[in-house]
Amino acid sequence: MAGRIIILLILILILAGGGILWFDYLNVIDAKTTLAPLYKFIGKEGRTGEELGPDDFLNLDAERLAMRLEAEALRELDMDKREDEITSKIAELEQMAQELEERQKALDEMENSINDMLLSAENKERNVEGISQWLTNMQPERAVAIITAMNDQNAIDVLRKTDEVAQRDGTGSLVPYWLQLMAATPEGAARAAELQRKMVASSP
Numbered sequence: 146m147a148g149r150i151i152i153l154l155i156l157i158l159i160l161a162g163g164g165i166l167w168f169d170y171l172n173v174i175d176a177k178t179t180l181a182p183l184y185k186f187i188g189k190e191g192r193t194g195e196e197l198g199p200d201d202f203l204n205l206d207a208e209r210l211a212m213r214l215e216a217e218a219l220r221e222l223d224m225d226k227r228e229d230e231i232t233s234k235i236a237e238l239e240q241m242a243q244e245l246e247e248r249q250k251a252l253d254e255m256e257n258s259i260n261d262m263l264l265s266a267e268n269k270e271r272n273v274e275g276i277s278q279w280l281t282n283m284q285p286e287r288a289v290a291i292i293t294a295m296n297d298q299n300a301i302d303v304l305r306k307t308d309e310v311a312q313r314d315g316t317g318s319l320v321p322y323w324l325q326l327m328a329a330t331p332e333g334a335a336r337a338a339e340l341q342r343k344m345v346a347s348s349p
Contacts, residue, residue: 252287252290273303273306276306281319285319288319293336304323308320324337
């Protein structure tokens, strides 16, 4: 009778131990932390972490809120970066506009100075030659812009003087190239053809 009782107790202990291990495996209970010394006794590693309290379980709402806040922060950083790029681009465009305005002002002043020189009857020949030399030494595009702004007679005088100086010095004249640049646009083409026609018509 005593032997049966002992056997039943052993079976109960075995079943209880198996149940504890099974519930621990299912994460229903935390048996490995409590039985860590027993695990070490049988040569296995038990769970030694701290037990979580009721307030330590994962809060899904808080996790979603944290992810949303992080996404908003990243979006704000991206918007700040784009705003800085736009501000930099605006500043660059404003600087370019200012440079263009200054160039236009300088071009207008140069044009007025040339017109004043051409309108002066005294020493007109010398003035025309000086203007021709001045235009020859500057960029062709700028020279064409100045010639285009002149009236026909002044432009013809400068073009003829440029041909005359080039022939005198034994160098190539820039007049054909200037007329070619002027004819690059429809309006300029009509003006270049008109200047050439008048130059031929009024030539000696």
